[in-house]
Amino acid sequence: MDTILWPLMVAVAWVMVSIHRFLVFIGLPGGPGIAWVLSIIGLTMFVRLLIMPLFVRQIRASRGIQLMQPELQALQNKYKGKKDPVSQQRHQEEMMALYRKHNTNPFASCLPIVFQMPVFFALFRVLANLEAVATETYANHASIGPLTAELAKDVQASTVFGAPLSSSFMSSDDGTVKAVTAAMIALMCITQWYTMAQLSMKNMPESAKSADNPAMRTQRMMMVVMPLVFAFTGVQFQIGVLVYWVTTNLWTMGQQFFTIRKMPVPGSEAEKKMRARENAKRARKGLPSLEEEERAKAEAEGTATSGQRAQPVRKDRQKKRPQKTSATASADTSASEDAESETNDAQERTNAVGLTPEEIARRRYERRARARKQAAAKRKGQAGKNKKNNRRKPH
Structure with a gap:
């Protein structure tokens, strides 16, 4: 595995050592200590900044999938019980057309974690090989990039609440290591559950929360399965890896909190709270509420479309009729657009x-x-x- 991950291991070691040097430069003590713990936290933040575009794509994809749930359910009901190859092929084609219509992709929501997993395993292998590098017994390499034997000893001696960064629940009999590891695994599972729960509880329309919705069932299942997976595998992770994963979960929680607060999905509980906050601000300024403003705008648009019907004109009189000015033509175009909008509204109410x-x-x-x-x-x-x-x- 080290051969495959070696370039990433060198990159991880380079980032950790660079952040450590910067922290020592601004006044933190060198050698074993808190600076190495903070370098792992800095590594996490560096990786999350790199994958920020993927996070934006994840949010957009998640938002699109949530908005398309009613149409997806209608499509599934349409082909319910139809198992023949032709129906299955049409089902897949219409589903892909639905994804293109909403400009989303079910796999885009997995991009951040897919990108992070190689970094996660590279950090795991760097911490696992600290002792070999420190004792100069690491096969084929005297160091891991800039992480020399002297620096490896410093990292190995650095602790979190008395537990060395390179120790794990299964590799140590020390009670302090087991207690710290168990606490960090519990924190990792809780933060993992919450990052998934706040998407389904706060940022999902009521129409998508139905028990008949397959996406909702999958989301609820993942909310239980993922923390359990981390609980059982976390006993093999070093303290340093747990620091990385807890930090990335907290970062994700913060990103999601900001996104849900500022850009909620239409029809979700988060949108209702955002509108309530905005209405409170408007009330303090003496402005109408968002609902009143939208209602007034809709009434104004409806008034613009209601006017006297144009009478037909004979062909001989059409020739004598003066040419319309650009302003009149513009007004007629606007009225036509509004009339078409009203027709589309009626069609949308039928299809919604x-x-x-x-x-x-x-x-x-x-x-x-x-x-x-x-x-x-x-x-x-x-x-x-x-x-x-x-x-x-x-x-």
Whole structure:
């Protein structure tokens, strides 16, 4: 395994030693001590900063999957009980089209942990080989990158609450090591459970929390299985590896807390709390609530679409009729866009199976915003054409 992981082991050792040198430079004591524990924490933060783009993709993918749950359930009900190859193939094709529609990928949510696992095992092997490097008995290598025998002795002698960084529950008979390891394994399992639970409890629409939802069942199962896996395998991890994993769980908790608070999924409990906070701020400033503002905007858009019906004109009178100005044409285009928006609203209400009122309102708002943007671009293009035609006319 060391042969396969060797480049990563060198990279991990280089980051740890570099952070340790910086900590000593700013005043922390050199040799064995807290600086090496902090270097492992610094390694965790360095890795998490590197995979920040993957975390953003994970959040977007998770958000898209949560929003598509009602449509996914409807698709599963459509092909329920159909086991023939043709139906199965159509089911897969429609499911992939649904993922493309929501611009999401079920595997994107696994990217951060997939990237971290090689680093995790590389750190595991670095700490496992500290004694061999310190005693200069490490096969084929005198050191692990910049981690020389002298530095390996310092890391080996550094402790967390009296437990050496390179010790583990199974490799030591010391009571202090076993107590510290057990406490850190428990903390690792609790933080792992919470990072998964806050996504399903706080940031998932009510329509997706149904027991009939396969994704929800899988999420609940993983909330139980993953902490148990870490509980049984954690006894083999060194204290330093447990420090790394607890730190990465705490980092993930912080990232998720910020994301859920600022960018909740429409229709989720987190969105209701965010809107309540925003409404409280608006009330202090004397502004209308978000609901009142959205209702007024919807009424204004509805008023714009209701007007006198245009009467038909004979062909001979159409020739005598003056050409519409760009402003009139723009207004007609806007009215047409709004009328089309109302038609789409009615169609959306018909197709919105399983969606909450909040999700329907949010989707309608986003679609109308896109329609207004497209109409503005069309009006701008028409104005440019009219201006160009006016220049060509003889005076």
